Amino acid sequence: xxxxxxxxxxxxxxxxxxxxxxxxxxxxTEDAGSEAWDDYVHNRDNPCGETRDLWYHExxxxxxxVVTRNTATHEVIATKLAEEASS
Numbered sequence: 001x002x003x004x005x006x007x008x009x010x011x012x013x014x015x016x017x018x019x020x021x022x023x024x025x026x027x028x029t030e031d032a033g034s035e036a037w038d039d040y041v042h043n044r045d046n047p048c049g050e051t052r053d054l055w056y057h058e059x060x061x062x063x064x065x066v067v068t069r070n071t072a073t074h075e076v077i078a079t080k081l082a083e084e085a086s087s
Contacts, residue, residue: 001013001069001074001076002076003015003016003055003065003067003076003079004076004079005057005060005061005063005065005079006063006065006079006080006081007057007060007061007063007081008057008060008061008063011057011060013055014059015057015058015059015060016055016056016057016058016059016060016065017055017056017058018053018054018055019053019054019055019056019064020044020053020054021044021045021051021052021053021054022052022053022054022066022082022085023052026040027040028040047071048071048072049070049071049072050068050069050070050071050077051068051069051070051071052066052067052068052085053066053067053069054066054067054082055067063081063082064081064082064083065079065080065081065082066079066080066081066082066085067079
C-alpha cells in the first residue's frame with residue numbers, strides 16, 4: 001500500500017506507523033467500572049469499507065496524517081495532515 005504524505009509525497013506504508021481510528025474514542029470516566037475500561041482498552045470496530053485512520057510518518061517527516069482508505073480494496077482515497085483534518 002502506498003500513502004501520500006502531504007509533506008513528502010507518495011511513500012510505502014512501511015514508512016508509517018498505524019495508530020488506529022482517527023476519530024476520538026469515548027474515554028470512560030475515572031470511576032467507570034472495569035467492564036467499561038476493558039471495552040475501551042481492548043475492543044475496536046473492524047469495519048469493512050471506508051475508514052479514517054491516523055498514521056505517523058515515522059521514517060519521514062514525523063507528520064501525523066489522517067488517511068481515508070477502503071479496507072476491502074486497500075485503496076487510499078485521501079490523505080490530510082491531522083492538524084488540518086476535521087473529525
